[in-house]
Amino acid sequence: MGPEVLSVAEMYRADALATVGGVSGEHLMEAAGFAVARALRRRFGPCRVAVLCGPGNNGGDGFVVARRLRDAGYAVRLALLGDAVNLKGDAAAMASRWHGATEPLSSAVLERADVVVDALFGAGLARPLSGVAADMVAEIARRGLPVVAVDVPSGVDGDTGQVLGCAPQAVTTVTFFRKKPGHLLLPGRLLCGEVEVADIGIPASVLAEVEPPLAENGPAVWRDRFPWPAVDGHKYARGHLVVVGGPVMTGAARLVARAARRVGAGLATIAAPAEALAILRAGDPGTMVADLAEFDTLLADSRKNALVLGPGCGVGAALRARVLAAARTGKAMVLDADALSSFSESPGELFKVLSDNVVLTPHDGEFARLFGKSDGSRLERARRAAKRAGAVVLLKGPDTVVAHPDGRAVINANAPPWLATAGSGDVLAGMIGGLMAAGMDAFFAAAAGAWLHGAAAGQGPGLIAEDLPEALPRILTALFP
Numbered sequence: 335m336g337p338e339v340l341s342v343a344e345m346y347r348a349d350a351l352a353t354v355g356g357v358s359g360e361h362l363m364e365a366a367g368f369a370v371a372r373a374l375r376r377r378f379g380p381c382r383v384a385v386l387c388g389p390g391n392n393g394g395d396g397f398v399v400a401r402r403l404r405d406a407g408y409a410v411r412l413a414l415l416g417d418a419v420n421l422k423g424d425a426a427a428m429a430s431r432w433h434g435a436t437e438p439l440s441s442a443v444l445e446r447a448d449v450v451v452d453a454l455f456g457a458g459l460a461r462p463l464s465g466v467a468a469d470m471v472a473e474i475a476r477r478g479l480p481v482v483a484v485d486v487p488s489g490v491d492g493d494t495g496q497v498l499g500c501a502p503q504a505v506t507t508v509t510f511f512r513k514k515p516g517h518l519l520l521p522g523r524l525l526c527g528e529v530e531v532a533d534i535g536i537p538a539s540v541l542a543e544v545e546p547p548l549a550e551n552g553p554a555v556w557r558d559r560f561p562w563p564a565v566d567g568h569k570y571a572r573g574h575l576v577v578v579g580g581p582v583m584t585g586a587a588r589l590v591a592r593a594a595r596r597v598g599a600g601l602a603t604i605a606a607p608a609e610a611l612a613i614l615r616a617g618d619p620g621t622m623v624a625d626l627a628e629f630d631t632l633l634a635d636s637r638k639n640a641l642v643l644g645p646g647c648g649v650g651a652a653l654r655a656r657v658l659a660a661a662r663t664g665k666a667m668v669l670d671a672d673a674l675s676s677f678s679e680s681p682g683e684l685f686k687v688l689s690d691n692v693v694l695t696p697h698d699g700e701f702a703r704l705f706g707k708s709d710g711s712r713l714e715r716a717r718r719a720a721k722r723a724g725a726v727v728l729l730k731g732p733d734t735v736v737a738h739p740d741g742r743a744v745i746n747a748n749a750p751p752w753l754a755t756a757g758s759g760d761v762l763a764g765m766i767g768g769l770m771a772a773g774m775d776a777f778f779a780a781a782a783g784a785w786l787h788g789a790a791a792g793q794g795p796g797l798i799a800e801d802l803p804e805a806l807p808r809i810l811t812a813l814f815p
């Protein structure tokens with residue numbers, strides 16, 4: 335599915351499979367430590383480095399980093415959490431190859447340091463940082479020292495991106511083989527700084543056995559499925575999206591329709607209540623307008639193959655009835671905003687009629703209205719919600735997650751904060767609806783929509799929702815030269 339993202343358990347499995355395949359644990363650890371030392375050297379010339387090692391294999395990597403940096407002429411001090419005699423396996427082997435002093439972990443090691451290597455805890459973090467480890471994190475922040483983190487900043491949970499206790503802010507994090515969810519989900523992603531994925535000799539072939547259902551969203555995930563128009567195609571072959579509009583917030587449906595046409599739908603019709611028709615007809619000349627009183631007729635037209643319901647529609651029984659009627663046709667559908675909130679009292683009624691040909695696009699508030707308050711990372715919550723709804727769920731945010739009921743998911747990491755502006759969610763719904771109208775599978779349309787939405791916001795300062803559809807020609811041209 336593209337750039338795979340491994341859970342911590344899957345990473346241990348990949349590691350074990352590599353070992354079975356003949357790559358020794360010591361080899362992996364040497365390569366890991368070498369990669370971290372190389373990343374540090376790229377960023378910092380010869381300087382004074384404090385390497386903080388933990389009691390497990392993350393600490394083992396730290397011993398390799400210390401040796402490599404000292405060999406390269408850096409002034410290295412190393413401090414270990416716990417007693418060296420308690421180190422095991424590969425970590426013990428690497429400690430024995432470190433010929434410098436091993437200090438007990440304390441803030442003394444930070445005296446005169448220019449850079450810190452954080453090799454306290456990685457994938458094995460099992461409980462919140464406390465005691466001297468937590469004191470070190472506070473002291474590093476107080477001194478404002480730059481941190482290069484091994485695998486993850488210690489305290490960041492690799493599976494959730496949540497902070498257990500506390501964690502240092504890194505400038506660079508070097509992880510191994512593939513990213514973990516904690517590198518992409520907030521706040522982990524922000525604490526990592528720049529993330530480098532190092533090849534440490536685990537063959538990609540282990541992925542065929544691990545079969546990770548998670549990827550980082552990007553063109554590699556969906557490029558091959560993008561509904562590029564056929565040379566001999568006509569507009570109906572590119573799909574006809576129906577956008578249900580409301581009586582007052584008429585801008586929402588217009589943003590949806592414009593984004594859908596820009597992304598590649600052949601036609602778009604806004605179906606709105608009578609009082610909104612005049613203003614809509616004065617809008618984009620290429621967007622068609624129909625009376626919502628004719629909704630059943632629109633649904634019966636097989637050429638109108640996809641719908642977006644919700645933006646600007648108004649919450650209530652009328653919208654609920656339209657959503658249920660539309661769902662029963664089995665057409666591709668995006669449900670956003672009011673279409674989700676309309677079912678806050680009766681989510682089961684909605685879930686009964688959904689399929690994986692439907693994308694729900696809640697922000698956190700709408701998500702809570704529909705699925706209740708639930709624990710876990712955004713990834714876990716989106717996955718559970720997709721399963722419960724029987725539909726694709728796109729949980730919006732700076733770390734948008736798209737989840738399929740079968741467990742597949744992508745995490746999107748290209749969205750800048752400029753997207754937090756009125757109407758930008760409407761544009762996203764339009765992009766996804768447009769792609770589905772053009773024939774793209776719901777899950778991949780949601781993933782492509784989320785990424786294109788983030789890419790379209792690349793102009794940054796001054797961005798408004800209207801700019802987003804207009805950025806698509808440039809982005810699509812670059813993607814499909």
Ligand SMILES: NC(=O)C1=CN([C@@H]2O[C@H](COP(=O)(O)OP(=O)(O)OC[C@H]3O[C@@H](n4cnc5c(N)ncnc54)[C@H](O)[C@@H]3O)[C@@H](O)[C@H]2O)[C@@H](O)CC1
Nearest residue numbers: 349362363366390391392455456457458459460461462485
């Ligand atoms: N999986 C792989 O393919 C590779 C992993 N490597 C390294 O190995 C690391 C994982 O090693 P481990 O599984 O040994 O785990 P860690 O080194 O992350 O930590 C495990 C140790 O810390 C203790 N511990 C956990 N949380 C604690 C807390 N909050 N306070 C105090 N003690 C705590 C555990 O009881 C255990 O002794 C990775 O992050 C990576 O850095 C590398 O050596 C290269 C290969």
Ligand SMILES: Nc1ncnc2c1ncn2[C@@H]1O[C@H](COP(=O)(O)OP(=O)(O)O)[C@@H](O)[C@H]1O
Nearest residue numbers: 730731732749750751753754756757758759760
């Ligand atoms: N801080 C942020 N960083 C990146 N993207 C964001 C941020 N805040 C919001 N977004 C994105 O902006 C869009 C806002 O959608 P939504 O909340 O539905 O707004 P509206 O209803 O005004 O259109 C979503 O795609 C969301 O993922």
Ligand SMILES: [K+]
Nearest residue numbers: 452455486488
């Ligand atoms: K670490």
